[in-house]
């Protein structure tokens with residue numbers, strides 16, 4: 001899957017049925033859906049796949065206990081149905097996860113127990129196991145790192161977790177499996193209009209500066225928190241719709257919460273929930289809900305967010321974590337819908353809105369990773385209408401994703417199936433604190449469209465999010481392998497290493 005060959009294909013085939021702008025959960029989901037329906041499908045991503053919000057989630061495929069408490073029954077029911085679909089279609093990436101809610105007042109045990117029974121009931125036949133009340137001893141056995149003072153028991157329930165960036169890369173590969181084309185580092189710079197209708201886009205290769213004029217029957221704007229900017233390319237007077245909210249996460253060592261169960265703190269001091277989840281051999285803590293006005297590509301957790309997460313976790317963990325224990329601190333922007341007039345973004349809807357402009361641009365805003373497939377189904381239904389394409393049934397409810405045991409492939413670009421293990425440097429991690437091997441770097445460069453040190457260390461492997469210092473130390477080795485794979489000069493190798501080291505520095509929480 002060489003970039004030059006893919007660009008050549010684009011030069012020779014400048015006309016498409018469906019063109020998707022944005023390679024996050026939403027855009028990738030749309031491209032898989034459209035390609036699997038048999039539409040000629042192209043996806044263009046400005047940076048790397050999942051560079052935006054889609055690699056910065058809490059990694060939960062869930063109905064959302066918090067949304068249940070807010071009475072958003074429809075959203076919870078839909079998400080629980082999609083949870084079952086994802087567990088079936090991507091069993092290699094999505095896994096059931098046991099959660100335990102510790103309880104310190106008998107009354108809470110009753111209220112939370114009833115709420116979680118309702119959660120079970122909404123999941124119906126798709127339930128991953130019934131919730132149940134736990135004694136204090138059983139709660140401590142499930143959550144060995146929990147503070148025991150005042151504990152009156154707990155409630156265990158089932159949900160699911162996943163690796164967001166890996167699912168994004170898998171969706172990208174699935175686009176190819178179904179005959180579509182997806183390219184990163186190719187931002188859309190303008191929309192083209194003919195007789196008042198959107199008929200294509202202009203895009204520019206970030207690596208070479210080459211411009212592309214691409215025609216499409218329908219263009220889908222799936223640019224996440226940047227969707228308003230694309231809507232303004234369609235009409236300079238399009239009003240802004242998004243009110244982004246930042247969520248921060250911290251990663252600490254596993255010995256703060258050994259065991260397999262995740263901990264849900266049901267009510268933080270700002271009235272939200274906070275998760276403490278075993279993840280990638282570490283523990284993930286999050287998240288926050290902070291209104292932001294700038295759509296930064298690389299948002300950073302605020303000092304106040306880091307302190308809030310550490311303070312909240314410290315009330316529940318027997319060994320309170322401090323800043324020095326943080327291996328990685330990262331933030332993402334939720335593309336929430338609502339005029340940005342201040343106020344709590346936690347109250348804004350997580351549901352999505354699909355709009356078709358007067359010129360036929362299909363824009364989507366909002367949503368969740370968990371529901372990306374169902375959203376994509378609705379978006380492509382609308383896009384078929386907007387683009388005058390034949391209406392074809394959506395096959396994704398039962399479509400096994402790339403590399404899932406049941407997946408089929410029609411990849412026309414000849415992605416070979418060579419296992420990572422057949423490549424040089426298999427099985428030997430590049431850094432003792434990381435799982436990443438030389439073979440995986442080579443595989444990601446050859447078959448997963450990785451173009452930069454960051455693509456490898458943040459999204460093909462999740463090292464940056466797991467341990468920023470270790471990822472920084474591994475950067476020179478990754479750059480050396482990439483230089484061989486991609487034919488980089490020494491200057492480029494040094495420059496890309498330095499850029500990553502600089503980025504990784506921003507993922508370190510700093511001293512107390």
Ligand SMILES: Cc1cc2nc3c(=O)[nH]c(=O)nc-3n(C[C@H](O)[C@H](O)[C@H](O)COP(=O)(O)OP(=O)(O)OC[C@H]3O[C@@H](n4cnc5c(N)ncnc54)[C@H](O)[C@@H]3O)c2cc1C
Pocket residue numbers: 021022023024025026027044045046047048049050051052053054055056057058059060061062186187188189222223224225226230245246247248287331332333334335366367368369370371
């Ligand atoms: C802190 C936090 C925690 C979350 N936790 C969960 C969770 O546990 N479970 C869950 O289900 N959901 C969760 N979500 C929600 C979920 O992550 C998002 O709904 C989802 O990732 C949004 O995907 P997206 O594709 O819409 O946006 P993005 O992932 O941001 O993708 C948009 C893409 O468009 C690209 N783009 C922008 N402009 C252009 C252009 N001109 N040309 C080409 N490309 C362009 C960007 O580079 C970007 O990659 C969480 C969100 C946050 C912020």
